[in-house]
Amino acid sequence: MKWLDSLLPLGILTSFVSAAPIVERQLDLYELQISCPANKKLDGRFIGLKNNTLGVFDRDDVSPVKVYTVDSEKEGCNELHTYPVGIVDHSIGLLGPPDLLTLVDMMNPRSINPGDGDIAQWDTFQLSDGKLTNDAEGQWLAFPSGGDAWKVKWTDGLAVVTTDFMVVDVLLKSAGEGRYNGD
Template structure:
């Protein structure tokens, strides 16, 4: 009787032969103190934080079941999947690091979209009408949200664009 290592079987089935194309997400804005800064994570909220740009999140793109849309998974690949998601209600959704997005159900009254991102001309948008906006926070931080334009917002937000910038190649379970 031959015994084969389960780790060998799992690594052979899960690991692709090609590397993943990785991207960093950079803010484009006419506001000098947010322009050309990279998105990073603060707990589960994705935004611009007063930290070194080496902490920028890196993502890789996979296909969505929704035509023309993508999912953006956070790298490095771990045992538990992390992906970017938009979570909110009433026309304003926060860009979030969602743990196990395919198995997560939104709380009552909330909308959760994690497979509706579109990339065109190197810029990231969401499926449907709307735009990215950034709200100032403490210590030179900015929260990034998606709005469909139907919600009333305070006047302190800035319209921004999110640019997907190539960040090299990655592999499953290794740097």
């Protein structure tokens, strides 16, 4: 009977803990919209995620990717993490040779090893006046990738590229609120 007396306080504590509310953090969510007045077929479309690839796709194929911002360890920069929040961390990032980086979905970005000559950046985004840029000098370009799809890349202006690109801006558009059970 002595063991029952020692378990009783544990049972009472367990019932209080299980009845405690789950702490939720409110997240401001955004969608990434392309601005390209020179190309009406591209202008106003949203960046989506399809088969682990980020880009602009046929409207019926994919929903816009939703992201929330996190302050980067790099001064004046942000990280963009995808929503909903899962067990595995997904961030929007830039990957490739330094002069022409492709916008990608990165799983566990801190563990990415991009390979020889390539770089991986997920913590260098800057947000100003509703626009998304990178902390490096450059601009966004969109390249057609078949059908009505486009790949979005960041260039420093030194890359040799095909002539079928469009200069674009990437805008952050409010997508409401999300919840994250955090610590």
